[in-house]
Amino acid sequence: MEGEAQVYSPLPPGLEGRLGVEGHAVSRATRFTEAYLRNCVQRQTRLDVQKVLTHKALILDYSRPKKDRTRRSSKKAKGLNARQKRMMKVYQIRPEHQRYDLFLPLNALWTQYIRELCGGLRHSSPQFVQQKLVKADFHGAIISVVRSKCPAYVGITGILIQEFKQVFKIITKEDKTKVIPKRNSVFSVEIDGFVSHIYGNKLEMRASERSAKKFKVKGTIDL
Template identity: 30%
Template sequence: MDVYQPLPPIQGQRLTFISSKPFVPTLIETCLPHIPKTTYSTRVENQQLQLFNPPKQSADKVAREAKKARRKKAQEKKRECVMGKRKAMELGVWEFDKRLAKWEIFWPVHRMWETYMADVMGFALRPEHLPAKERIEASVKAGVGAIQAKLLKADFHGCIVTVKDCKNASRIGGEGIVVHETSNTFKVVTREDELKVYPKQGTVFSFSLPLFAPSPHSRESDPRISFDLYGNQFRYRAGERAGKKFKPKETIEL
């Protein structure tokens, strides 16, 4: 039976629908008499029927809504007095006072960085009597993978970096404490109390870490592990480096 055909004419009768005889079941019984009466109570009653397909949102509308949400979020930050990157640059927040470019000032920062890295890496305290060199080298090589993964997420402010290789030969051998890291540069303070900026692109840096956390038994002659940092693969901010890879080369210095 065609359910979409016009309803049969009603011969001079006016239909009256009451709560005991609602419209839908009455219509089904009248137009579809071959369907059992239980069909309405089991399949239709108290069910939500979708009479037409809902319209799909266009790609332009979705993009407009996303843009509106971003604008709203930016306005909320502005109301909360959160300073953005552009505003910080305009106010000179990242400008470094060259009068503070003193190795003595940032040496304690480097010592704090070593303590921070020992905590990040989970290095143990230095034992009173060091094990044999072969045992130290074996333990380091076994844990290089874990060290590399943690280094990727570490903060390098306070690290002493040395330029090992560079397209600009005049920069090779340069050394300094990192006072500001950006996506493409290391800003360092040298031993000569100078502020220099080393680009990461085309440059290979090296830095070292003590193998033991600071302790009363620590000495300057304690073994250290050295890494080569390839600037081309490290041109990211600290928060963006978690999923990146960089190639370490470890050596043991006793």
């Protein structure tokens, strides 16, 4: 231990010059560290390098800020359920608004929508138009009941103002609203002289669900 202490002890003053030794390795490392921090760190942080090295460690990496736990987590607002919608009469149209002429602009928008959906009806094949109509939204379309198990519905024509899972609600030119069940009914839709027959049994779902459904080619449905 005594010999090891003598080996690692500092050299006597004046002996470094005679031996050609530049100085102790620790002093060189200290000078290098201070110069590096002065050139690289002090320009950005404007800190006292000597004070930082003496009193505390310098963190050169990014530290994520702490979360504010006092802030309350915002809950996502829930929509109305079916019972609340019925109580608030969301789907009911006021009697003063049940006028045929008020829905004519909606019919014009629907006609333009179908033209863009089918890419122009004049140059489209009947099969292509039929496939597009089955998945289309019919709000604003002028539809007619051509066949039904209930003879009272046959011949009713009007603008579709509301579509539900099981029924169509249309308004006629006489400003009367009619509720037509989809099941066991055949409807006709006319756009630019093109007449298409649609079976209500295939439409027994909401319009949003129908747009993503894949329909299989089946035969006609006898009524």
